[in-house]
Amino acid sequence: MCLYNSVLRLFVYNSVLRLFVYVVVVCPVLLSALARDSSVVTHGQEHYHTKDPPCASCPRLGRCVPKVQCPAHVRSRSYNPACHLEGSVGICCFTFREHAAESDHSARASTAISADDVKASHQKSRQTLAQWMSIAGKLLEHSARTLVNRTSPSYGHHLSVVTHDARAATLGQGGLLNLFAAQELKARQAISDDELALGFTEHTDGPFCLPPPTCSSPSRYRSIGGECNNPTHSTWGAIHTGFERLLPPDYSDGTWAMRTAKSGLPLPSARRVSSTLLLDGSHPSSAHNLMFMQFGQFIAHDISAGVVFTADNGSAISCCANDGEDLLPSELQHFACAPIEVAPDDLFYGQFQRKCINFVRTQIAPADDCSVGYAKQMNGATHYPDLSHLYGSSEEKLSSLREAGGLLRTFNDFGRELPPLTERKECLSMKEGAACFESGDAHGNQIISLTVLHTIFTREHNRVARELSALNPGWDEDTVFWETRRILQAVFQHIIYNEWLPLLLGPQIIKTFQLLPSEGYSSSYDPHVNPSLSAEFSAAAMRFGHSTVDGRLMIQSPKMGGVYESISIPEVMFQPARMRLRHFMDRLLIGLSHQAMQTVDPFVTEGLSRYMFHGGNPYGVDLAAINIQRGRDHGLNTYNQYRRLVGLEPYTEFQQFAPSAAQRLSSVYERPDDIDLWVGGLLEEPVDHGILGPTFANIIADQFDRLKKGDRFFYEHEPGVNPGAFTTVQLLEIKKVTLSRLICDNRDGVELSSQSPAAFLRPDVPGNEPVPCESPRILSMDLSKFKEN
Template identity: 75%
Template sequence: MTTDRRAEKLAHGGLLNLFAAQELKARQALSDDELALGLTEHTDGPFCPPAPSCPNPPSRYRSFGGECNNLQSSTWGAVHTGFERLLPPDYSDGIWKMRVSSSGSPLPSARAVSNILVLDGSHPSATHNLMFMQFGQFIAHDTSAGTVFTVGNGSALSCCTPHGEEFLPPESQHWACAPIASGPEDNFYGQFRLQCLNFVRAQLAPASDCSVGYAKQMNGATHFPDLSHLYGSSEEKVGLLRAPGGLLKVFQDYGRELPPLTEREECLTVKEGAACFESGDSHGNQIISLTVLHTLWTREHNRIARALSRLNPEWDEEKIYLEARRIAQAEFQHILYSEWLPLLLGSQLVQTFGLYPSPGYCSSYERQVNPSLTAEFSTAAMRFGHSVVDGKLTIPNLKSGNVYETIFIPEVMFQPSRLRVRPFLDRMIAGLSWQPMQTVDPFVTEGLTRYLFHGGNPFGIDLAAINIQRGRDYGVRAYNQYRRLIGLEPLTSFDQFSPNAAQRLASVYESPEDIDLWVGGLLEEPMDGAVVGITFAHILADQFSRIKRGDRYFYENGPDVNPGAFTPGQLAEIKKVTLSRIICDNKDGIELFAQPPNAFVRADLPGNEPVPCDSLIIPAIDLSRFKEI
């Protein structure tokens, strides 16, 4: 949840405009077609969001909040703006009321779908490692952050009685409540008499043109891959994370730099010496392997900043900070497009959507392309990653070659203190490199479907049920609608799935037309050379294409487009960077001295054996190219 005052003010305005749309529809002043197609720009709502103040001439650097990227549409991609749509939403009232089945009856409980269809199982990938999975979460947190309605003082809403044994009576429920039913027959929650899983609907964003219309949920992050979860997306958070000399703040742990400690009561362990870290999005402690990536990128910024300071002693700390940030952002985007996406989508689809990096400058920018994330990407396709999580993390002892420990993942959620054990960071990196991720299928570890964020309780949250309910909250249409969108025939019978899946689907859904997008996407066989099936692959490829074509500050854009364009020589250096180089330059070096050349492929595969970090096989960026002449 968010307690950001800017978000709360905008969400309040979005809500006013929603109520106006409901009133206008009740008076038949707006038709269903006008609402579905967004043809309501002639109807202003009672709230109009203030336009950002953009510098003229445009800044050399990205704004912290993502605004002022597009010169004509200055809010595209900015924090606290709405998710866009591939298809008009499926709200049962056309405005905000959650989807019902194709027959008009209620959809099955999201927990019932999860309990019957999303099972626990282990199917390790033959090629991809857990670093691939973890980088995917890092990308997702950078570009997408849900914000939910809260009480006026920022406190969380409860939709259930204190122990989840019953729903709160309707007169006591907040109108943003959409709790998930879990009946006494539930084979897990039933033993705890838990019949109500708390769920609060996402906050709404007002349209930038002030018009009324169907609900658009608010993104609490910038929509761009810009490391906003490292730096922050508000002046307040950016200031909190900065240190003198153009550096990012760190916690000096006996000569090792870790992310700065936070004063927020977020982590579960609060004993003396327990570490809890601050991040740009306040989610860096969610799981310790994610905290490892926050650590590596914090160190990378500071490594670059120190080098720039030596090369350009006349620069002040503001310029050092902004230039180091600009370079780190470019490195991150290059790794995303050159290494991660081809392994996710396969070379054919990456080629078709123009996602491969260019030899030099890129010429793909289109000012009419809105780079903002789609609801389908955020609530379904990008959440393929929940299927590839392994329930346990294997941590090797690199000196002995034995397994140091095996950790059940809920035990390191909001408990990052193991990073204070001196060899742990190196061991964690090596474990992520060697351990295979799971394949994309309708199997999700029970660490996410039963024990997520359980704290000291015997049960936790069901992430699969949350995913399904969140898709319905956002008005995402059923799976078949997206098959039609990409030119595939809709599925007319459950028997078109595997016999096992068909039987389970038929036991919860009335019709194939009701299958939730996230569920249907996980049931597809992966495309050739890809991790995901055809529907998710097209939604993902479309989104990353929009980001590339709609981002004026995209790292490959030349000076004709990008006010902060790199010189050809600088861009060539950035294109040498791989995640393996980031790891090699920012590891502790206590036990880890070698790294597989491809950081996202299993280190036990022939041709990807670890090589010394000073090997030319893992090229290094020459920062002397960034000396100002």
């Protein structure tokens, strides 16, 4: 029984009728009554989650959702009875994805901010920005100390987070203006901390308003920059907009200052956490290969690109003296500096007398409604999985990548199509003849296995474009290009949802969030769902992949009878010249298929935690420490807070963790409530038949659910929703495509002639033995279905 059996027995005798009354009448009424009783306490807060059997339907038009999709349920006095989801238990949500509970709305006083306060905040904001920009500009007078040297490992990291789009800096200054205005209103007590945290600032106008995009009649094709996807909210998911939040941020000042420990003391250095907890170790996956890891990075680069501040001339900011010998004096530090301190006795960096790892904060994005509020970091990519890292996110970038005939521009390397060469000095090795490639996001050279995927998709675009042009001789080159782009975007999305996500999340979470492709069209579009990435997804959960990286790439050669060479991954970061070797691409593809990825756990290869981007130096950058610091930069809440969000009990004692982790955790953090999200997520055991623990799995599942429901151009959406919808026959052809098909169709064919049907599983997994590329087990898309009648 749901509640109060005695009440039911008085009025209901028939068992069938008793069930009906419980579901339809008693459950909602009595739960509503209990919700008004603030004596029910869980997790140390006054909010009600019934321990009784879940209701079959939610009262008061509530929606039954996974807990991660109703952040208000962790708020004081929230009312969220349990309910049935697909194969699991969710909660009834009445506040959608808002951070505020119903009680927060009802208790909120409608206070108006005076015109004098607004005027003063605008004036103060402009003065503050002018002061900051003036100070930052004067730092260039000391450029030898305040800019990163090209030979420094930090320069390689800068290449990974820089944007060459001039729009970012302008919008970033607008974001700062609105942030400073919020800080001034807070200082004048015109806005409370709760109003800032819960987003109750819609009644304020900032000194900077984002220019709205011009959206014409519905286009058949996605826009380049992601704008105009949602007819009502035209900037949702667009480039240079802010990351959204699953929970309000944990800034020590409520607006932008980085998080401190619960005691008020500084958090432990991110390097100290990394060196103590995230050790080098090898724990190969029993089934998943390195292609799974690499495709995850390919997805991440497409939808997420944090844009860091740069100096006035666009150069990389240095926060460390003499390439890490110490922190720069405060008077020489840029306002965006948040350097990572390294202890003098650090077991690795101490050998080289390094006391500082360079770290520059992410630019701030202005709100689309020009309201003031806490800092939201800027995404330098479109938030949608739309292959923006292949096609670019601006008209100028796309124009530079296009070739005649609807093709993408390539570098013809003696008959082999490779991505076009870039004119920028982007690669660490610029010797004569060394290749450095252009991509839509300028990050395609970050590691050579990523360059291979850029090559595969570039070739696939040109292969499809040539065939479409032959099938439709009446099409001009623009039509050929846009139709090819539309098909490739659909193929990319299908591989994500059909092949990659199920292995990552496991069948139960896939079922709960309904992420599998449909039989035909999907009817899941919801114009009220904001698809924009969450900060938690971008700055923590999706970075699980750094734990899965193996320290070496095994280049396999069937002709040579096994492993041809073993390459340390720092040697091929921003050094893709090996792509010009005729046999290399096939051999690397074979190696990515055969080599096991590392499991998701608190182990990170020293290639990432000690030697990343080392160039000619004996040390490199610590990516694990940077991930931890980036989470703090983005104001991510603590690991325990996200455990609460997804429905797990928070840890109150270090001893509740596995013994191998408990002691090390307690040696760096004061208490469990201080643990960083990225660190805690790596410590969890994976969900059934998945790769991730439940916290990361829920955060990622929620994100891809929103990328499906909130994207009008999602490949499965029907013609009534998607202006560029495919016919049912065309959609069926797209759903035949797998990553194995793309590999087979775009390999060099020098040594690769067979491929496992499941590209993300190792060939030694039973049933996944390699088959010839011509095998019917690797289906092909019939492009004749795209011939225009």
